[in-house]
Amino acid sequence: MLEVSGLSFHYQPHVPVLTDLTFSVLDGEIVGLLGKNGVGKTTALKLILGLLPLEKGSICLGNYSLYLHPIQYKKQINYVSDSHDIYNNLTGKEYLNFIADMYEVSSETRGKNYTPLIEAFQVEKYLNSPIKKLSHGTKQKIAIIASLVNDPLLWVLDEPMMGLDVEAVQVLKELIKSRAACGKSVLFSSHILEICENLCDKIVIMQAGTIKKTIELRGNSSYILEDIYLEVVNDVPME
Numbered sequence: 001m002l003e004v005s006g007l008s009f010h011y012q013p014h015v016p017v018l019t020d021l022t023f024s025v026l027d028g029e030i031v032g033l034l035g036k037n038g039v040g041k042t043t044a045l046k047l048i049l050g051l052l053p054l055e056k057g058s059i060c061l062g063n064y065s066l067y068l069h070p071i072q073y074k075k076q077i078n079y080v081s082d083s084h085d086i087y088n089n090l091t092g093k094e095y096l097n098f099i100a101d102m103y104e105v106s107s108e109t110r111g112k113n114y115t116p117l118i119e120a121f122q123v124e125k126y127l128n129s130p131i132k133k134l135s136h137g138t139k140q141k142i143a144i145i146a147s148l149v150n151d152p153l154l155w156v157l158d159e160p161m162m163g164l165d166v167e168a169v170q171v172l173k174e175l176i177k178s179r180a181a182c183g184k185s186v187l188f189s190s191h192i193l194e195i196c197e198n199l200c201d202k203i204v205i206m207q208a209g210t211i212k213k214t215i216e217l218r219g220n221s222s223y224i225l226e227d228i229y230l231e232v233v234n235d236v237p238m239e
C-alpha cells in the first residue's frame with residue numbers, strides 16, 4: 001500500500017505547487033490522478049518516485065518509508081515518465097538492459113519478464129535501433145516494457161496512453177488490470193476520463209495543489225465521472 005501524507009512542495013520560493021497532499025493506493029488497487037494542466041500531477045508522481053526532494057510530509061510503500069529507507073523503497077517501484085528523451089543514444093535493447101541492471105534483475109528473470117511484453121507490443125523489430133530514431137509511440141511502448149522488469153509493487157505511469165495506437169492501448173489496459181489482479185498497485189495520471197472510468201477503482205481529483213475529491217468507483221457504475229470532474233475542477237458547489 002502507498003500512503004502519501006501531508007506533502008507540500010514548491011519549485012520557487014513562495015509559489016506552492018502542492019499543499020498538504022494526502023491519499024493512498026491500496027494493494028491491488030488502480031488509482032487515477034486527475035486534474036487540470038499544471039495542477040501538480042507530475043510533480044506529485046515525481047515526489048512519490050523520489051525524483052524530487054521531499055520538503056514536507058511522508059511517503060510509505062509497503063514496509064518502507066521513502067525518507068527512512070530510500071533504497072528499499074525505490075526497489076519496489078517503477079514508472080513510465082511523460083517524456084523519454086534522456087536515453088536517446090541507447091538502442092531499445094540497451095535501454096531495457098540498462099533498466100534491468102539498475103534494478104539488479106538477473107538475465108534469466110529479465111528475459112522472462114521482457115519477452116511476453118515485447119511480443120504483446122510487437123516491438124522486437126525496433127530494439128536494435130537508437131531510441132532517437134523511433135516514433136513517440138514506439139518509445140512509449142519500450143518505456144512501458146522496461147518499467148515492469150522488477151515486477152513493481154507500485155507501478156506509476158504519467159499520462160501513459162499519450163501517443164499509443166489503439167492496439168497498444170488495449171495491451172496497456174490489460175496489463176494494468178492484470179497487475180491489480182495479482183495484488184500490485186497502479187497509480188497513473190490521465191486526462192482521458194473514459195479510460196479512468198473503465199479502469200480505475202478510485203479516482204483522485206487534484207485542484208490548487210491538493211486533493212479536492214476522491215471517488216470510489218469499484219462496482220459503482222452510477223457515477224458520471226465527467227460531470228463530477230467538471231464540478232470539482234470548476235469549483236461548482238455540489239448538490
Ligand SMILES: Nc1ncnc2c1ncn2[C@@H]1O[C@H](COP(=O)(O)OP(=O)(O)OP(=O)(O)O)[C@@H](O)[C@H]1O
Binds near residue numbers: 040
Ligand atoms: N522544473 C520546474 N520548475 C519550475 N516550475 C515547474 C517545474 N515543473 C513544473 N513546474 C510548475 O509546477 C506546476 C505543476 O506542474 P506539473 O507538471 O506537476 O503539472 P501537471 O498537473 O502534471 O500538468 P499536465 O496536466 O500539463 O501534465 C506548474 O505550475 C508548472 O509550471
Ligand SMILES: [Mg+2]
Binds near residue numbers: 041043
Ligand atoms: Mg503532467
